[in-house]
Amino acid sequence: MKRKLIEVALPLETINRESAREKSIRHGHPSTLHLWWARRPLAAARAVLFAQLVDDPSSRPDEFPTEEAQRAERERLHGIIKDLVVWENLRNERVLAKARAEIVKSCGGNPPPILDPFAGGGTIPLEAQRLGLEAYASDLNPVAVLINKALIEIPPKFRDQPPVFSGLAQSEIRAWTRAEGLAADVRAYGTWMREEAEKRLGHLYPQATLADGSTANVIAWIWARTVTCPNPACGIEMPLVKSWWLSKKKGKEVRVVYSVVEDPSHPSGQRVKFGIESTNGRMPDFENDGTVSGRTGASCIACDALSPVSHIRDEFKAGRGNTALMAVVAEGKRQRIYCAPSDTHIAAARIQKPAHNVDGTIADNPRWFSPPAYGLTEFSDLFTNRQLTTLTTVSDLVAEARALVLRDALKAGLPEGERLEAGGTGAVAYADAVATYLGMAASVVADDLSSIVTWRSSHGTGASRSTFARQALPMTWDFTELNPFAGSAGDLATTLPGMAAVIERLPASGLARVEQRDAASQAFGPLVSTDPPYYDNIGYSDLSDFFYVWLRQSLRSVHPQLLSTMLVPKSEELVANPYRHNGRDGAKQFFEDGFRNVFANARAGARSDFPITVWYAFKQSDTSDDGTSSSGWETLLDGMVSGGWSITATWPSRSERGGRMISVGTNALASAIVLALRPRPEDAPTTDRRGLISALQSELPDALRRLQQGAIAPVDLPQAAIGPGMAVFSRYAKVLEPDGSQMTVRSALARINEILDQVLSEQEGDFDGPTRFAIAWYRQHGYNTGLFGDADNLARARNTSVERMDRDEILTSRAGKVTLIRPVDTPADYDVLTDEHTSTWEVLHHTIRILETAGVPAAGAFLATAQSRPDDAVDPDLVKELAFLLFSVAEKNGWTKDAISFNAVAQSWGDVVDASKAAPSPHEQGEFDFSEEDD
Template identity: 75%
Template sequence: MKRKLIEVALPLETINRESAREKSIRHGHPSTLHLWWARRPLAAARAVLFAQLVDDPSSRPNEFPTEDSQRAERERLHKIIEGLVVWENIRDERVLAEARAEIMKSCDGSPPPILDPFAGGGSIPLEAQRLGLEAHASDLNPVAVLINKALIEIPPKFRDQPPVFPGLGEAQIRTWRGAEGLAADVRAYGAWMRDEAEKRIGHIYPKATLSDGKHATVIAWIWARTVNCPNPACGIEMPLVRSWWLGKKKGKEAYVVPSIVRDPLHPSGLRAAFEIGHDKSQAPTASNDGTVARNGAMCVSCDAAVDLKYIRAEGQSGRIGQQLMAVVAEGYRQRTYLAPGDVQAEAARVDRPADLPHGEIPEQALGFRVRAYGMDRYSDLFTNRQLTALVTLSDLVGEARDLVLRDGLAAGRTPGEPLEGGGTGAIAYADAVATYLGFIVSRLTDYQSSITTWASNPQMEILRNIFARQAIPMTWDFAEGNPFAESSGSLVKMTAAVANALERLNGSGQSVVSQDDAASRSLAAVLSTDPPYYDNIGYSDLSDFFYVWLRRSLRPIYPRLLSTMLVPKAEELVANPFRHEGQEGARIFFESGFQRVFARARDVANSQFPNTVYYAFKQSDTSEAGTSSSGWETLLEGMVRGGWAITATWPMRTEGSGRMRDVGSNALASSIVLALRPRPTEAPTTDRRSFISALQAELPDALRKLQQGAIAPVDLPQAAIGPGMAVFSRYAKVLEPDGSQMTVRSALARINEILDQVLSEQEGDFDSTTRFAIAWYRQHGYNTGPFGDADNLARARNTSVERMDRDEILTSRAGKVTLIKPSNTSTGYDLLADEHISTWEILHHTIRILETEGVPAAGAFLATGQSRPDGAVDPDLVKELAFLLFSVAEKNGWTKDAISFNTVAQSWGDVVDASKAAPTPHQQGEFDFPEEDD
């Protein structure tokens, strides 16, 4: 059985860096096709798929007989991954061809199909397709199924075809590559939908009149929900406002200024009125910003405190109203904020349309807050004007489909079968375009709802969509966007997002998407999947928000897929206590379902390839033994007891450079990727002593490979679980001295003990000065300690405090000894002239140079050291020392030190590359010419 690259080493830091960077990429990213929650980064999915199929060089000893040759080949493969994960390379055929060639080589020309039975947002199947693999995606949730069809199943059917919109194909002399023709039609028919909708309902979205009498397009209307003040002496319709701020850009501040005016039409005789303020000195502060806090509200007229219980009761009785507070209009290179007027307020008073999508919001669901305020149906989350727009646009999806079919037939395409029936002709093409148009309307609902708010932050003043997090929260003031504007939340923006994502899809290869319960899948394929995360996200309840509108638009195209009124929920593999009689019932349901899925997967597993599973878990337990994740341990326990051998674990962090906040907190990475193989049925049983002996024999070599690879010290403890669990899970059972079966928690404790032991034993690899400095650092860090202790420690390591003082390793003054910090090392240090060079010095000078001058300068410094004739500078030892010191710093809570050691270790590959590119340094004697003979 060949070991695969993922089971030995990954360029983890590069993968994590590109995964984090991907979050800031919106233009053309597949995630903009349609929202899904907790979607895996494409970079991570691409790298993991490549690494689980490509052989590690140690599996090919005939080609790579030595450790050095294996390391060189591993580095070459890592370079391929490092190019593969860069977002800009997703359509670079040279990069993709190189990766595909490696996969074919390791799979003897016949790579296995890839299955994701929890396909969700489709990252893994999409990247499998991009790598030329046969991708199979399934999910119980019809919204997820539609997203996957739109990503990997529809584009290949119409690959390289020109658009059918009249005149569009002829207007451009070009070849239509991949899904570009399909995307062009989505843009064209999306624009037609917008124009047609504006003809029908544009009058209910009037322009704003500016102070100079000119008219401007409105971007958004800012509304406040209202309830009648319960104070009998007041009774005003009081606005419920989270914040009065509209814009916080420096020098362009804008905010709402409330006042109370007489109104004989209101029973109280008074009403709230609103103006726009710009004077920063009068702007709202933390003490007076808004009227609603966590525990209640305050009346702007009488200052009465109003309990949230009263507001909820008013909502459940249908007595929460709304009042226009401000109008946001397009200005010259900025937003123009206007006080509300009668024309704008009156335009929003439209009748509730008929034929609304049905769907009850669950009484209890993860992350839902709105039912407490009387919003019982999904249609209650929209204003009447918003419902009018969405109903109009939903109807236009069907009309646009008829136009596409007519134009396709006119362009000479044969009718064929519908898309859901597997067709590829004009009917199927019309269905395909309509699918993406339906996505445009569905995406619009995330911005065109009374839960949508206005972002007033200095960076941007835009609509903030509902699902900024995985919940439907209650909002007090809300922003109603103009779908016919050209700013955030508009039809123009939604159409561009869908079309831009579509045109960049690979659109080739065999791909199959189906609606299935994960436990029912039995396809003999290699698994790569991102299953639900226990109780973190209620996917089915959340996706009903989109489903009711997708069903209204697309049910004629997908009668089977969209046959249910709401998304199926009974079999959804989420630990939902509201659905399974409390926390314990939810836990049992989730764990038993999870085990069924992976037991079934094991029955058909391909033993030639590892399967990969992504997992993240927030729940943690704290005890005297430290902090651990019971969910993480439950997952590992279930895998081991389910007959799987865990061969690798890799922390995938997608939160950018701020991740060092986890130093000292024992926090899990944002997700873990496990590599699994089916454990042989004849696997032996062993005892605790033999298990620990096997760990001691195998873990040191595995750790050395991890350190040599592109992995950061902060990730080493999590990555070390992989080879440790590979030992533990190869046995059917590991028995404790009392005859009980060893638990995963106990095994993890043993693995951590060996990790600490191995790191400590690595001290023997270093020179005497470095061994002293490590021991002293472990006791004192960069703080001061007694000379006597230092002297004894130095003598035991065959060195002296005096010499290390002269060599500027430490300072020894007045009976006190202190190690010199990297930032305090001498900038005039002469690496070639130093007679007592140490790995400690090399590391500390490198940290200083890296932090002050950057990678090229650090590489030049390393190159100078490697040019010494005595070979005193070993780059591998320098990196090894950084790992060791990170471990010491992290255990002692020395966060700043840990960051420095982690940074230099994770940058080490770049520093080494820079050292190879640096000019070769020379000693002066090399330039002396021999004297001529007399």
């Protein structure tokens, strides 16, 4: 069996860094095509697919007979991955061709097709297609299926085809490659659709009249929901406001102010009047902001009566809830202009609900949906009448735009052909394709055009927060109604260019097929790489109903089979939803049974020459003191092992770096874990606990050393170490405990952690005497002070002395007290060439200081000089091992600052080593001092 690169080593830090960087990229990123929850980063998916298919050099001993040769080749392959994951190389044919060539070579000229049975947002199938592989995607959710079709199935059908919009192809002298023509048509017909919508609806969105009599375009209207005050003596229509502030930017603070005025037209005889106040740079009081107070209810601004949540709910359920306009946000010169509400703007919004709008009931699940508790039970209830009118009009325009595309495609000479859903590639199918993207655009703007949208006063001078700012539909009190023709969020004019930029960057090549299918019921032929749902983290089907009702409104005639149901199918969805499966226990059982069925089916059709890869996304509550919980990580591992799989690798995937460090002793989880698995042979042997521990002790040290030598940070070592550890455990059909019972995954993880600690401790024997002393002293005291007598005994046992280490400036020994010197306090005039006894400890600590103060080039030059010592040159691998070891000690003792420093130097070690190789010659110490001070 040839081991693949993913089963041995990955340049994990580079992959994670680019994955985190990718989160800040919007233009052209597939995530902007349509919202989907919990997408895997493109960079990580691309790297995993490459490493899943490419041989590790250890599997080709005829080409790479020595460990040194294997390591060099592994570094070369890692270099390809490092280039591959960079966002700017997404369309770099030289980089992609190099990666594809390695895949073809390792696959004997015939790479396997890739299947993602939980395709979701389409990351894995898209990256498989980018790497030149046949891509198959399936999902039960029609919104996910539509996204995948838009990414991988539709573009290849119309590859290298010029746009059909009248005169567009002739107006630009260019080669229309890939899906560029399709993108241009989406932009052109979408622009027509937007202009037509403004013609029909523009009167509903009047301009703002400013204080000087001039007018300005309105960006948004800020509304407050209202209920009748429960105090009979008051009875005013009281506003429910979370915050009065419109802008909290220093020096430009603006807030809504209010007063209670007489008004005979209101039943109570009075009403609330709203105005705008600028604090002119005064420090505002942001406390006690608004009328709504947590879950206790709201206070009346007229009489101070408290309205409990129950009263507010009853009012809305009885249809007595209302809205009041608090402010108008207009567009100024590089700033927001806040205006008080006027009768003109109030009247413009008070229109009848359109007779023809979306159907669909919101799921009654209070965990994800708050509006139903307040009587907003239908999806149409989440929009103002003006928003419903706009979104319905835009949805209807999709069909009109499709008719124009069909007319122009036939004029351009395309054969009529079949419908897109029937597999057509002619004019009719092309009209369906363009309409699909336009319908998705209409769905995207709905995210910004609902009454769940809120105003972010802390964002500059103010900005909107979309409906799905998080993975739920909350109840909002003061909400933002955006102008769909203001050239900002919620406007097709801003949505369409982003969508076209995505389409232009798609591979649009090769064979791709997307199907709506339940993963638990399908046969698995292609090689699997997938990101399955995890328990109840996200209610995909319930949440995506919000978009589905609008997609069905605009695209049901284009995708009649896919959009045939009233709402997204739910009963077979593999999510542990207690509201659907008779409580928490029933939901847990449903998920675990379904999960086992999926991977049992995958096991039945699995190939033995490639591992499958499975992403595991976790939530923070999964972690406990020993890094696992029975409903999460253990359940996944146990399901895989009991389902006949051998786990050969586990890699932590981080798309963001927080301040929390991962404990070596706990194997706490990263934001996602990717597992490599192979089918366990039917005749796999059985062993006992002693046999397992013996195998772990034999195999883990080499595996851990390879991990340390690779581009992995100490913070990720514990999770990555589970891979080779579980590979040993899961190769056996059973592991028996002394009492004859079968060893659990929890027990196996504990054994793996014990061996990991043991291996790290045994590595101390590789170091010189002073370093071994310093490790032992650091373990007991850190950089704090201890007694000379204790230090003297410890030093003698390691064949060194406190006096010598004091002279070497590893520690200070004064008045019977001994203290290790921190990296930041190591002497800047240290000369590694003239030092008689240079320890690994000293090199690490000086490297940390130089790295933190002068950067990688200076640290690399220092390392080059240390390696040039004539008698006892420094071993860079030992320095890195020491960083890993000290990180584990610091983490266990809760010394966070120390742990961060050791982790940082280890994860930068590859760059430091490269810089040392690039150093022209060993530097004189004076040069270090000068360059460091100069910096």
